[in-house]
Amino acid sequence: MKYVPERTGNQGSSLVSDLASRVLKGDHRALAKAISIVESGGIGRRRLIHELYPRTGKAFTVGITGPTGTGKSTLVDKTIQEFRRRGRKVGVLAIDPSSPYTGGALLGDRIRMMDHSLEREVYIRSMASRGDVGGLARAAINTIRVLDAAGMDIVIVETVGAGQTEVQVATAVDATVVVVMPQLGDEVQAFKAGFNEIGDIFVVNKADITNPSKTMFNVASGLQEKSGWRPPVLKTVAIKGTGVPSLVDSIEKFQKFLDDHGIREERRNKRLESELIEAAFSDFYTETVTRLKQEKSWQHLLGQVAKKELDPETAASKLVKAIARLDVSENA
Amino acid sequence: MKYVPERTGNQGSSLVSDLASRVLKGDHRALAKAISIVESGGIGRRRLIHELYPRTGKAFTVGITGPTGTGKSTLVDKTIQEFRRRGRKVGVLAIDPSSPYTGGALLGDRIRMMDHSLEREVYIRSMASRGDVGGLARAAINTIRVLDAAGMDIVIVETVGAGQTEVQVATAVDATVVVVMPQLGDEVQAFKAGFNEIGDIFVVNKADITNPSKTMFNVASGLQEKSGWRPPVLKTVAIKGTGVPSLVDSIEKFQKFLDDHGIREERRNKRLESELIEAAFSDFYTETVTRLKQEKSWQHLLGQVAKKELDPETAASKLVKAIARLDVSENA
Numbered sequence: 080m081k082y083v084p085e086r087t088g089n090q091g092s093s094l095v096s097d098l099a100s101r102v103l104k105g106d107h108r109a110l111a112k113a114i115s116i117v118e119s120g121g122i123g124r125r126r127l128i129h130e131l132y133p134r135t136g137k138a139f140t141v142g143i144t145g146p147t148g149t150g151k152s153t154l155v156d157k158t159i160q161e162f163r164r165r166g167r168k169v170g171v172l173a174i175d176p177s178s179p180y181t182g183g184a185l186l187g188d189r190i191r192m193m194d195h196s197l198e199r200e201v202y203i204r205s206m207a208s209r210g211d212v213g214g215l216a217r218a219a220i221n222t223i224r225v226l227d228a229a230g231m232d233i234v235i236v237e238t239v240g241a242g243q244t245e246v247q248v249a250t251a252v253d254a255t256v257v258v259v260m261p262q263l264g265d266e267v268q269a270f271k272a273g274f275n276e277i278g279d280i281f282v283v284n285k286a287d288i289t290n291p292s293k294t295m296f297n298v299a300s301g302l303q304e305k306s307g308w309r310p311p312v313l314k315t316v317a318i319k320g321t322g323v324p325s326l327v328d329s330i331e332k333f334q335k336f337l338d339d340h341g342i343r344e345e346r347r348n349k350r351l352e353s354e355l356i357e358a359a360f361s362d363f364y365t366e367t368v369t370r371l372k373q374e375k376s377w378q379h380l381l382g383q384v385a386k387k388e389l390d391p392e393t394a395a396s397k398l399v400k401a402i403a404r405l406d407v408s409e410n411a
Numbered sequence: 412m413k414y415v416p417e418r419t420g421n422q423g424s425s426l427v428s429d430l431a432s433r434v435l436k437g438d439h440r441a442l443a444k445a446i447s448i449v450e451s452g453g454i455g456r457r458r459l460i461h462e463l464y465p466r467t468g469k470a471f472t473v474g475i476t477g478p479t480g481t482g483k484s485t486l487v488d489k490t491i492q493e494f495r496r497r498g499r500k501v502g503v504l505a506i507d508p509s510s511p512y513t514g515g516a517l518l519g520d521r522i523r524m525m526d527h528s529l530e531r532e533v534y535i536r537s538m539a540s541r542g543d544v545g546g547l548a549r550a551a552i553n554t555i556r557v558l559d560a561a562g563m564d565i566v567i568v569e570t571v572g573a574g575q576t577e578v579q580v581a582t583a584v585d586a587t588v589v590v591v592m593p594q595l596g597d598e599v600q601a602f603k604a605g606f607n608e609i610g611d612i613f614v615v616n617k618a619d620i621t622n623p624s625k626t627m628f629n630v631a632s633g634l635q636e637k638s639g640w641r642p643p644v645l646k647t648v649a650i651k652g653t654g655v656p657s658l659v660d661s662i663e664k665f666q667k668f669l670d671d672h673g674i675r676e677e678r679r680n681k682r683l684e685s686e687l688i689e690a691a692f693s694d695f696y697t698e699t700v701t702r703l704k705q706e707k708s709w710q711h712l713l714g715q716v717a718k719k720e721l722d723p724e725t726a727a728s729k730l731v732k733a734i735a736r737l738d739v740s741e742n743a
Contacts, residue, residue, distance in 0.1 A: 124724060125724040125725065125728070128722050128723065128724040129722045129724060129725055132719060132722035132723065133719050133722075135719075136719070221724075347717075348713070348717045351713065351716055351717060351723065352713055354723060355712070355713065355716065355723060355726055355727055355730055356700060356703070356730070358723065358724070358727035358730075359727045359728075359730030359731050359733075359734060360696055360699075360700075360734065362727060362728065362731045363731045363734050363735065364692055366731070367692075368688060368692070371688070380687070381680070381683065381684055381687065384683055384687065385679075385680045385683060387464060387465050387468070390460050390461045390464035390465075391460065391464065391683065391686060391687060391690065392456060392457040392460040392461060392553075392690070393457065393461055394687055395687055395690035395691045395694060396457070396691075396694065398687055398688070398690075398691030399691050399694045399695045399698070401691075402691060402692065402695045403695065403737075405735075
């Protein structure tokens, strides 16, 4: 049985078990290694998730997302500190849209800037957002699982922008915090179109640069109650820490709301459904596309389209049948 | 035979044939309708592409892409005008990352700003970049085909940003022009990581705001010759039209280069290969996922994962087998 290509070397079962037990103790070095394994995929990922999954489900996961320039990273840093003040262990996954190099450096700076006394109870990891959407979402979800199993009370996932990747990752959590800033004007409208539905809590950060009332009003208008929760619109000045305790209050209030109404479980199961389908189709694709390209009929079909004897849409529908006929289950 | 869900009403064969023949004559209203059909998918798309595909292949397709704020839209407008001066018919597809509403308004302004005498020989269409990546790429590729069949000499595809969607669309063309501006600094580095490989021509626009030499040097360094073509790095001040004739010269030079070396055909066939595979798997997914969700075993599997009796990675590999067993070809 081998649908997922082996990419991470042969992590033997016992090695993985050993790593898993160190992760469960919250060992930071084990965490780093475990996340690298789930990020790179392959059989190591499957084994590790198999070991860790039964021990997950405790962490409350929070996505913090919004356009660039809204001071999101600072807000995340202050939010971590506030959660720490309340005695929570915090894991952070920062999805970085820039190159891995730049991203790494920035994150390094941010970690250095943080109070050293917090270091042991906070684990921060960045992940470059290049590559395929589905692959990143799967890596992010499994990274959240690793952090959850490691005993984090809160896992924060930070994303930037309104691309498909970002929205997919930002919604793979229990609570989604959407950050904007005043003076965005038209951009707020465009942004809202994408984020209205996914936000559980809205924050107007940099509320000191100008009167945030208009932006707060714009954000609030059109927001709809979801299962009895009306998304609050808060204002913060992250760089000074203003409003951050209220934000954390709101997150905790939302957590309580979800648990009291059994919605957290319901939402998780819904996410699980999409996750399983996306993961299975992605693995099916990987396996099938290789087999397909080895078929002579594929080269023939491609040649017909290139010569304009067949149009691409008709060719695609022929190909659907060819895909269905490839029985990859025989391989199992 | 029905893999693609019917979404556009029952465009009968004869209606589609009539529309296709009006598209071939370059009728703008027919163009608008045809693009709406290929954009919305369904059987209408298949029929229309079936009719039009044999008449495509003449247009030279140019992607113009780069980060926001580089004055790309102005550059595209001036490039259209320059091509018109040279007697070329121009079709434009603008992939708009903002809401369809904002996008529409902006595009309306741009069309109004253009010289009216050009209007008849230029067709501009915008497409919102929301929705799934694959779906947008397919719609964009088929829109290019419609514009090509309508007799456009040049089809320009304008995209913003370095997301997966944008890169996928920006590379579905014969020539890719990458636009940056001076003073981007670190951003140029991050940007280059994504665009180095896809650019055939690089433009430093807004070259009047500061000395562009350093940016031009940064962009040029690390660029590699591809099949004997060294991507030029040009400077423009689009708002004044400065450098635009040189850009169009470069595009025409590149077109000649591709044709002289038979590379245009080769690249097209390579793109065709990816397009067919993506389209077929997307249709396969659409058909199969519905069937899968009707299976009792699927609900059972999902329940096991929710109850933590099974981990998601093991469940996904079981699901791969279930997908392979669903014989959608029987449906055909």
